[in-house]
Amino acid sequence: MDIDKILDKIYPIRTLSKLKLIECFKEVRHPKNHVIIHSDKVEKDVYFIKKGIARTFSDFLDGEVTIAFGEEGDTIISLKSYILNQSGYENIELLEDCELYKISVAKLQDLFSTDIHIANWGRKFAEQELIKAEQRFISNQLGTATERYLELLKKHPTLLQRVSLGLIASYLGITQVSLSRIRANIK
Amino acid sequence: MDIDKILDKIYPIRTLSKLKLIECFKEVRHPKNHVIIHSDKVEKDVYFIKKGIARTFSDFLDGEVTIAFGEEGDTIISLKSYILNQSGYENIELLEDCELYKISVAKLQDLFSTDIHIANWGRKFAEQELIKAEQRFISNQLGTATERYLELLKKHPTLLQRVSLGLIASYLGITQVSLSRIRANIK
DNA sequence: AGAAAAATTTAACAAATGATAAAAAACGAT
DNA sequence: ATCGTTTTTTATCATTTGTTAAATTTTTCT
DSSP: OOHHHHHHHHOOOOHHHHHHHHTTOEEEEEOTTOEEEOTTSOOOEEEEEEESOEEEEEEETTEEEEEEEEOTTOEEOOHHHHHHSSOOSOEEEESSOEEEEEEEHHHHHHHHHHOHHHHHHHHHHHHHHHHHHHHHHHHHHSSOHHHHHHHHHHHSTTHHHHSOHHHHHHHHTSOHHHHHHHHHHHO | OOHHHHHHHHOOOOHHHHHHHHTTOEEEEEOTTOEEEOTTSOOOEEEEEEESOEEEEEEETTEEEEEEEEOTTOEEOOHIIIIISSOOSOEEEESSOEEEEEEEHHHHHHHHHHOHHHHHHHHHHHHHHHHHHHHHHHHHHSSOHHHHHHHHHHHSTTHHHHSOHHHHHHHHTSOHHHHHHHHHHHO
16 A cells, blocks of 8 residues: 555545645565564654554563554554653564554654644644544453454454454454354354 | 643643634533443433543353443543444443533534644544553453453553453453452462 | 475363352442 | 432352463464
């Protein structure tokens, strides 16, 4: 998905401002398994996925929590770096070879403070992410793990072909073994 | 908490724009148990809590999911109405008699499109909510219900005095009876 | 193709949570 | 203050999920 379409999907910007914004992106590639965002660093850049898939996760004493999966058009971003200029709680790793669009947080903030159309695009960007985050919370609060698994499959039908079972389990808040058992019971 | 402080806590706005924004708020009161946001309606207004406490929840076939509690300074908002102009999934009820600041979504959007400082305030508002939503997701994914309960208490020490056990349980994703049992085991 | 590594399944038992019901305690309206 | 309502606790049993370990399947690398 090219950058023009990605930006428009979030919120259409008038042409002049959009060109100003697009011109600040740089295309980069990274291989599968590359960890592109680190929880212990203040990350200087934000990425949009042109091609590939990524996983956001937090590390804890007793393992990992997968927070989200990102596919084409989605963002690779350390929220705490982007919003608070602090090191965060998220790591992000690429689950496939990826083509990404990259822009610096500083450049974005500069544009936000000088161009009202870009500022409103940035507002819409945060708002869309907010809706997604709230829906993730509700879904994972609801029903049994079986129901949550089925709903995830319905919402992201291709995910299972692209992502290992253990990662999906950690997204659902259960163990990999439990998810395997659940799948056995569905068939 | 008065509106000036509430706005500044989200993001300091330059004085002239802040006055423009504050002037659009109206103070209203509603009694305990009033349902101020309905999931089946496109809500026209957004509220900030001057005094009191509120609960955001979704209704489902097999009961309710509490999404968040809001205290002084927090927002009472239908995200889907605010962001997408659609009816949503959230209901919000007041758990105490409340004093609120109210502004229309339309007026806010008008200000966003004409005043870059207010647009950036709106961006920061969404961003702060996004951080909170992500942290809620992570917390509720992590550890046992006991740990999540203790963490909630640590983060919102007064909540237990203000909110019934059943509501806290539905926030933690467990039943009220389970939470009662958990509390018995802690002591 | 074949060996090594990684991912998934299966199984058995333990621990946590759900469901239901009844008792006790706290709260509210008159 | 007291009666009626709501909330919380306690108890029992069923279900779900966790833990561990081993077997099986799939993937990766040469």
